[in-house]
Amino acid sequence: MVKTKRYLAIGGAVLVTLVFLYPVLYMVLISFKLPRDIFSIPPKWFSELTFENYTSYFGQARILPRIINTVIVAAGAAIISMVAGSMAGYALSRLRMRGAGVVAGLILASRAVPPIALVVPMFLVARRLGLTDQYITVILAYVTFLVPYVVWLMRAFFKSLPPELEEAAMIDGCSRFGAFFRIIVPCSMTGMVSTLIYCVILAWEELLFALILTNDRAVTIPVAIAGMAADTEKGGLWGPLAAVGVLTVLPVVIFALAVQKYLIKGLADGATKG
Numbered sequence: 001m002v003k004t005k006r007y008l009a010i011g012g013a014v015l016v017t018l019v020f021l022y023p024v025l026y027m028v029l030i031s032f033k034l035p036r037d038i039f040s041i042p043p044k045w046f047s048e049l050t051f052e053n054y055t056s057y058f059g060q061a062r063i064l065p066r067i068i069n070t071v072i073v074a075a076g077a078a079i080i081s082m083v084a085g086s087m088a089g090y091a092l093s094r095l096r097m098r099g100a101g102v103v104a105g106l107i108l109a110s111r112a113v114p115p116i117a118l119v120v121p122m123f124l125v126a127r128r129l130g131l132t133d134q135y136i137t138v139i140l141a142y143v144t145f146l147v148p149y150v151v152w153l154m155r156a157f158f159k160s161l162p163p164e165l166e167e168a169a170m171i172d173g174c175s176r177f178g179a180f181f182r183i184i185v186p187c188s189m190t191g192m193v194s195t196l197i198y199c200v201i202l203a204w205e206e207l208l209f210a211l212i213l214t215n216d217r218a219v220t221i222p223v224a225i226a227g228m229a230a231d232t233e234k235g236g237l238w239g240p241l242a243a244v245g246v247l248t249v250l251p252v253v254i255f256a257l258a259v260q261k262y263l264i265k266g267l268a269d270g271a272t273k274g
Contacts, residue, residue: 024249027242027245027246028242028246029045029046030238030239030242031053031054031239031242031243031245031246032049032050032051032053033047033048033049033050033053033239034047034048034050034052034239035238035239038238038239052239053239053240053242053243054243054247056240057228057237057240057243057244058240062224063221063224063244063247066219066220066221066223066224067221067247067248067251069135069218069219069220069221070204070220070221070222070248071251072135073135073138073139073142073203073210073218073220074142074200074203074204075200076135076136076139077138077139077140077142077143077146077199077203078146078196078199078200078203080139080140080143081142081143081146081147081149081150081199082150082192082195082196082199084143084147084150085146085147085148085149085150085151085154085195086150086154086185086188086192087180088107088147088150088151089150089151089152089153089154089155089157089158090154090155090158090180090184092104092151092155093155093158093159094158094163094166104151104152104155107147107148107151107152108148108151108152110148111145111148111149115145115208115209116208118144119141119208119209119212119213120212122137122141122209122212122213123212123213126213132213132214132215133213133214133215133216133217133218133219134217134218135218137213137218138209138210138213138214138218138220141209141213142202142203142206142209145202146199146202146203149195149198149199149202150195150199153191153194153195153198154188154191154192154195156191157188157190157191157192158184158188161184161187161188165179165183165184165187166179166180166183166184169182169183193259196259197255197256197259200252200255201252204248204251204252205222206220206222207222207223207226210222210223211223211226221244221248222248224244225241225244225245225248228240228241228244229241
């Protein structure tokens with residue numbers, strides 16, 4: 001009976017995984033199909049493979065520079081947000097401040113503001129300062145919506161740690177900052193890596209801020225994809241769109257796999273040191 005339940009649970013997990021992976025697998029298949037095979041009836045799951053979709057539009061749309069721009073912007077925004085948001089979350093969870101709960105609520109409430117209400121003033125300020133189409137402008141714009149997530153996620157992680165950890169460190173001579181960086185940060189590495197992944201994904205797929213604040217030099221891959229989707233003169237670039245989609249998803253998957261060991265190590269440490 002126990003084995004049956006286990007097999008059913010494994011089978012259900014595999015089925016759910018396949019359901020979620022189906023759109024990704026279908027996108028990968030389309031990226032290697034000829035245009036005549038994409039909408040063929042009956043559908044051809046496996047047809048003549050071609051790399052034309054990966055080569056025909058890439059030079060014209062400058063896909064590789066757009067991906068590099070996205071890496072720079074996403075990494076910069078995620079790192080700045082993690083540094084600022086983690087310290088703010090620690091302060092709200094540990095320091096005795098009057099109105100700390102109100103401040104935390106206001107930080108979360110800032111996410112209720114529609115992005116379109118923020119991007120227009122940001123564009124006007126950036127244009128006045130001559131900072132349009134710059135990496136730093138897009139990075140700081142992304143930080144505005146990433147920091148509230150980081151503050152609330154890290155605040156919850158810090159609250160789960162006993163305050164005696166940094167109190168013992170400060171008794172031994174550490175300052176508040178020393179206790180934070182030497183004790184709290186290593187103990188919260190699991191939460192920090194998880195939050196970092198979340199920030200990178202949010203910044204990687206953001207379109208509105210990049211569309212308004214960039215023009216050519218700092219254009220990110222979501223803007224390039226939107227431009228390809230809007231190109232209706234060629235009857236819909238479904239093959240190249242699928243190819244660009246594959247290359248867009250691939251760096252995020254590689255990043256998640258690269259930091260997976262840190263997540264597992266953090267979970268194991270929490271289980272043995274709790």
